[in-house]
Amino acid sequence: MTSISLDRIVSIEAKKQELAEAMAAPDLSPDEFVRLSKEYAQVEPVAAAAREVRRLRAERESLVTMTRDADDELREIAAEELQLIETQLPEAERALAVQLLPKDAADERAAMLEVRAGTGGDEAALFAGDLLRMYQRFAEEQGWKFELISASASDVGGYKEAVASISGAGVFARLKFESGVHRVQRVPATESGGRIHTSAATVAVLPEAEDVDVQIDDKDLRIDVYRSSGPGGQSVNTTDSAVRITHIPSGLVVIQQDEKSQHKNKAKALKVLRTRLFELERERLANERAGARKSMVGSGDRSERIRTYNFPQGRVTDHRINLTLHKLDAILEGPGLAELVGALVAEDEAERLASLDDA
Numbered sequence: 001m002t003s004i005s006l007d008r009i010v011s012i013e014a015k016k017q018e019l020a021e022a023m024a025a026p027d028l029s030p031d032e033f034v035r036l037s038k039e040y041a042q043v044e045p046v047a048a049a050a051r052e053v054r055r056l057r058a059e060r061e062s063l064v065t066m067t068r069d070a071d072d073e074l075r076e077i078a079a080e081e082l083q084l085i086e087t088q089l090p091e092a093e094r095a096l097a098v099q100l101l102p103k104d105a106a107d108e109r110a111a112m113l114e115v116r117a118g119t120g121g122d123e124a125a126l127f128a129g130d131l132l133r134m135y136q137r138f139a140e141e142q143g144w145k146f147e148l149i150s151a152s153a154s155d156v157g158g159y160k161e162a163v164a165s166i167s168g169a170g171v172f173a174r175l176k177f178e179s180g181v182h183r184v185q186r187v188p189a190t191e192s193g194g195r196i197h198t199s200a201a202t203v204a205v206l207p208e209a210e211d212v213d214v215q216i217d218d219k220d221l222r223i224d225v226y227r228s229s230g231p232g233g234q235s236v237n238t239t240d241s242a243v244r245i246t247h248i249p250s251g252l253v254v255i256q257q258d259e260k261s262q263h264k265n266k267a268k269a270l271k272v273l274r275t276r277l278f279e280l281e282r283e284r285l286a287n288e289r290a291g292a293r294k295s296m297v298g299s300g301d302r303s304e305r306i307r308t309y310n311f312p313q314g315r316v317t318d319h320r321i322n323l324t325l326h327k328l329d330a331i332l333e334g335p336g337l338a339e340l341v342g343a344l345v346a347e348d349e350a351e352r353l354a355s356l357d358d359a
Helices: 006-025 032-069 072-100 122-144 171-177 232-236 260-291 327-333 337-358
Strands: 111-117 145-153 158-166 180-186 197-207 221-226 242-247 252-257 305-310 315-318 324-327
Touching: 032 072, 032 221, 032 232, 072 337, 111 171, 111 260, 122 158, 122 171, 122 180, 122 197, 122 327, 122 337, 145 260, 145 324, 158 171, 171 197, 171 337, 197 260, 242 260, 252 260, 252 324, 305 327, 315 327, 315 337, 324 337, 327 337
Parallel strands: 180 305
Antiparallel strands: 111 158, 111 197, 145 158, 180 197, 221 242, 242 252, 305 315, 315 324
């Protein structure tokens, strides 16, 4: 692992102190205080990790001296303590290195979750519904806000497709590795012969765009208003409230009809459109920087089968990191998903740390 110099550690701690003093200035404006507070919140965990590394290094140096110069009894005690420090220090240095990894600028953003039934007909729609509930319950466990933006229900239950907004601290950082094809193996309720069927649903997790991220020119939009159809109740169908927005330059189309108000449907459709345009720009920039998109954990390639949910065996396997957990019920209930998400985040961190060492 790349060694972090003492000068770097000292500069991190000095930055934290500098921000703390700036925040205590008596003539600070509210806007400046908010800006400094955000910067301090980012620096504080890095400084804490740096302080722990510095403490352990100083303690190791002291103990090494004791094992060389002290009497026999103290040397024995120092040797035992040194052994413990030698175990703790690499862990602390790794934790600091992770804190210093370049951050995805979108990590702290809210996320737009899109779940769509894939191959498998009615069973795929039911599975898409299971996934949507899993993410909703996981979001609630994390203290995040989950808002259903639009949903197209299937005739037998579940969803042909659904879009939700999830907001809270570090949402995109935690959920971005969920993008891809999710496969389910189970016996459908309608299957009289007890045969196991394989179905699939696709999940896309996109960082939500803010107004300042994507400027949409009105002349680039074609907005069609029409009468809503499908589930939603008779009152929805009495007015021309459904909205279809076409972004002419990109060809993206967003349809929103869940609200009774045309104004609300338009606002939600624009929110989805802005997020999808933001993701297109992120992908374009990433491709320019990388030359070609690398195949790696969390690439978000929707054609990639990332996970299998096997009901007969009660297991879930994430194929990117070869992790199998025999706790399917807990994962689909939401709380159990935390272990999978944590493993994917840890794997991504390990790969990025390894790439730094190879550079």
